Each structure stands twice: as structure tokens, then as C-alpha cells.
Amino acid sequence: MNFKILKKSNKSRARLGFIETEHGVVETPCLVPVATQAVIKTLESKEVEQTKSQILISNIFHLHLKPGEKIVEKAGKLHKFMNWKKPLMTDSGGYQVFSLGFGRDFGLGSKILKEHSQKGEIIKLNTQPQKIKINNDGVVFHSPINGDELFIGPKESIKIQEKLGADIIFTFDECATPLADLNYVKKSLERTHRWAKECLKVKSPFAKGYGGTKQALYGIVQGSRFKDLRIESAKFIGGLEFEGFGIGGEFGNDKKTMGKMIEWVVDELPEKKPRHLLGVGYLEDIELIIKSGVDTFDCTVPTHYARRGIAFTSEGKLDLKKPKFLKKNEPLDKSCVCNVCLNYKKDYICHLLKAGEITGMKLLTFHNLWYFNTFVEDIRAKIKRGEI
């Protein structure tokens, strides 16, 4: 993997560049759609390509459980298995430490903790989630599929990621809950740092992706909402031999704070290496995070919301399940030229969703991805023109 910066903004920390991999080039800044189970739900790989998606991220936790990395490896690794010819990332399972742990216990999101959803719960040092156990070496999970106990630590995660063979892989980290207090986060960060070094150590220099490609390992910066911890983490992780960096965990109580927190980290990371923001990307977040210095970011929103009937348009979010759309014989977005907007109208898509037809979700998934990718494409153009 190779990262080149073409232009640095003088108005913000935004930068224009590209990541070169043996499966092609990713123009940055770039959205990374989430293909957890080696698929963008409802779409086939060829269709995903038609949404202008340049790179996808899959998850080793899910693929380890089903179908198992051996099956994928035997099929010719992830690219060949899912017939996706462009670059791929895999997530390390670190997010599942949150989502299947405290995230599940409290039903909260991991990124922005809205004050009204906080009921005074605080996670203190040495507290464990109900369903998983986090220790210094890794995490004992229980399979959501059959309840089987399953241990994943840095070594396990890297070994699975090597077998899957994505172009870019991540260190195994603990995505801490936003409910954690300072002492919890300190300890958690220590673990994440230790695991990061361990990942570097166990990663085989000879591990190859599909077609003999080299895998790039990104280290993940944590530290929650605490400035000194974020900076400490960025310095520590940034000082290790990673080819790029992930920025994970929570980002405070509001969007403005999120931008600042990203900047704390970005300012400490080696400038020439790519930065990936993990799991952030509401449409309204995208410009902000790019201005804060993020090169790539993954987010489930365009695909997840599509399956809930939400279309992103220049008029805002539309809930296409609402019966009022049965009377609208017009495209989702009049200015959009995606295959869905050129060929289908709101009334039909509304009908499909209300009738429980999966094609409704598929059409929205396609449109949303195209819309997000076009949105980011426009931002790249703006950086190029010096507007951002």
C-alpha cells in the first residue's frame, strides 16, 4: 500500500490524495461502505461498484463465526470469495468488544453520547460487561449464533485477518463505551496499546492477500473524550510502525466536539500516513470530519438506514415507508443521476417497502451509497478548488 497526498488545504486540515493498493487506487477522502459479512446487504459486488464505492470494510468477528476464515481462504481469500476486485479492509473485531459488551448492556451507541440518553450510568474500573469478559490478553466472547465461547485477542485477530487477506487490516483494540470513566479508559487504553504492539509483532511479513498482495496494518488510536489520553494514544500509536491509523471510540456529546477531538489526534499522527475514522459518517458529519483531517471513514448509515426505508436526498432524509410517498410519481432526488433515480419513482419504492419486498431496500441501498459517494466526490472537488 502506498499513500500519496496531492493537496493539503490551507483552510482546514483536509487533504486530497490517494491510496494505492494492488487492487487499485482509492481517491481520498473516501467513504468506506460496510460489508460486515463480506457483502453489502441486498447488493451484489458488481452493483456496489456501480455506486462509485472504491473500497469496502468487512469484519473478522462475523466472518470467523460464519463461514470461518478457512473457507474464505480456500475460496481464494476475501476478494475472490465475494468477487470484489477493488481494495478491501477488514475490521479487527474491536468494535464487537463494545457492541456485544457494554453497548449491548446499555443499548447505547458508541460515537456520540447524547445527554438525554445518559441516565447517570457510569462504567468504573474493573467492571465487566454481562456477556463478554475483557482481560489483559484479549476478550472472551460468546457467539451470537450458538453461544459458543470464543477468545479473540490481538494474535487471533491478526491471524484471521491474514487468512481473509484484505488490503488493509486493523489492530485489535477495545472500543470503550462512552459511559466509561477516566480510570476505566486509562486501563482500557493501556490494553489497546499493548495489543497494538502485539499485533505488529505477530503480523507475518509474508502474509499475503489475494493474488499475493501485501497487507497494510493500521494501528487504532483510542482515549475516549479525554484530551490527554487521546494525545497520548496518538503519540504512542503514531510512533509505531503502522502504515496508517484508525481513530476509534467515542467523540463527546456533540458534533462540534467531535471535530475537535479528531483534530487532537490528527495533529499528533505522522502526516504522511493515512488516517481512517472508524464508524463515523452521518451525511452531516462528513464535511466536518474531512476538514478535521480524516482521509477515509467507514459508516453503516447509508446501507443500514436504507433497509429502514430512509433515503438521503438533497431535501434531507426521506422515510419512504410513509404512505404519502405513494402519491409521489417522482425520483428520490431530482438532481441525482443514479440508476435508481433514473429508473424508479418514489411511489413504486414506497410500495415495495410497504409490501415488504426486498427490492425496496435494495433500491434505497444503491441510491444511498451513490448519494454518499457523490457527496464525498464533491468534497474532493472542493478541496481541489481550494474551497474547503
Add this chain to the structure above:
RNA sequence: GGGCGUGUGGCUGAGCAGCAAAGGCAACAGACUGUAAAUCUGUCGGGGUUUCCCCUUCGUAGGUGCAAGUCCUACCGCGCCCA
């Protein structure tokens, strides 16, 4: 013509003497950011000073009860069976 059964809020459908009346659907509102979950939550007769109060409801009209969607009578509608 006779017999049996049935009629509940937008729909569906429980309730068979002490409920503004289960559940489901629809509707309306909300949540979702490295996808456990094509999911979850709230409202859903009307009004109010909204953890409580008032009004109007269970085909229609009467009746019996302290109390009736719930029992009785008549009528109307619908269904099935027998002539």
C-alpha cells in the same frame, strides 16, 4: 318460513357482569454512526390543570342489576343449516 350463530375502536380480533376495552395490522412520532438483530421505542375514541380527572363508546331501541360490550326482550344487518 324454521333452527343455530354472529355484530367490539381505521381494519382485524380478544373480552361474556366491575376497563377506554388484550393482541395483531395500519397510522403517527422517534431512535439508529468500526451492522448480533430488514431492528427497537412511544402514541394510537375525545377533552383537560395529563403518574390524575372529565366526557362519549362495543349493530339499534328498551329492560334487569349498585354496576352491562358482557344477562333479558324486540328490531335491524350478516353467516351457516333445514324446509
